[in-house]
Amino acid sequence: MSDEVEPGFVRVRLDLSYDGSEFSGWAKQAGGRRTVQGEIEDALRVVTRSARPYELTVAGRTDAGVHARGQVAHVDLPGEVWEEQRGKLLKRLAGRLPRDVRIWSVAEAPSGFDARFSAIWRRYAYRVTDHPGGVDPLLRNHVLWHDWPLDVDAMNEAARGLLGEHDFAAYCKKREGATTIRTLQELSLVRGEDGVVTATVRADAFCHNMVRSLIGALLFVGDGHRGPEWPAKVLAAGVRDSAVHVVRPHGLTLEEVGYPADGLLAARSKEARNRRSLPVRGGCCG
Structure with missing residues (x-):
């Protein structure tokens, strides 16, 4: 994975909340189960009148029944779609989404931002x-x-x-x-x-x-x-x-979800992708 946005696309940050009671978790699943990701991606496709889906990346993939008040996600939209929709996307999504999920903010993300890996x-x-x-x-x-x-x-x-x-x-x-x-x-x-x-x-x-x-x-x-x-x-x-x-x-x-200052987003994202290990404590010579 890379934090680089494809040429011609704009990374958009979404701040959202949901009541998880009737969802089978955040992530899309096979079998048609209702998920938060599925509802938002469907709404995005409809309001932007797109033939293709736009996939969301989320800060924390919550399980079935878990709620969110301060969830963060990002989506990469074609530049022309963002320019056309940026002033009205929030209200259009409010009219399309079910009542148990709300998006509160839609904004162009700073360079290096990744909703999942940039979080601290x-x-x-x-x-x-x-x-x-x-x-x-x-x-x-x-x-x-x-x-x-x-x-x-x-x-x-x-x-x-x-x-x-x-x-x-x-x-x-x-x-x-x-x-x-x-x-x-x-x-x-x-x-x-x-x-x-x-x-x-x-x-x-x-x-x-x-x-x-x-x-x-x-x-x-x-x-x-x-x-x-x-x-x-x-x-x-x-x-x-x-x-x-x-x-x-x-x-x-x-x-x-907490993020570092804009100038540190890309470095944090790179660091978070590294597999972690605990430091060796103490030690002895034989």
Whole structure:
């Protein structure tokens, strides 16, 4: 892959949000399942009156049922199409897209921008309530109900042991040829006045099921089934632990994606494509 845009094309950044409840995830799938990417690409093709599809590249490919408030994507459009549509594309897309996906901004991207590889962090929120009565019906598609009381202080203590650069193989669904080394920049939990506990999870990138597995481990600490040291021990072991549950997707929302200054976009994109490895710690001579 290259960050170079084909001659005659313009790279356009899209900022968008969606309710993932009725989607089979972001990415297009065989079999006609409804996806966010599929809906937006279809809408783009129709409003630009194009015979060919325009493929989107996204910052974070969310799973079925996961929501997004601050998702970012890019698409390369022919220059003449962009010139014709730039002033009216946003409103035309609003008229074509279904109500559970919205595009908020359509703008020509700076040189070197890649929605996926230029990103330096993604921030998710996972929301859960331990109210004995359950979840507010108006929030039922966005908040998990956990039917044990949660100790948020214990969960935060456990979370601190997971921060930094590690191999998160114990918290990821393995994908062939993909690294599970990530830098977890923030993991913290706060209980709001409404009783909903919001976990903020920020990393340079996430591997498959990582956020939902981390939350599953912290819930086990919060309800007293494990001590605060347990999630870090699972991490160090480097293998999936059957006690770590992947929590349901509907409590998870992609909140924001961070990018460097425009002049650093291309360098970041190149760096992100390199396969990562952990530095060798210590060492001994024999």
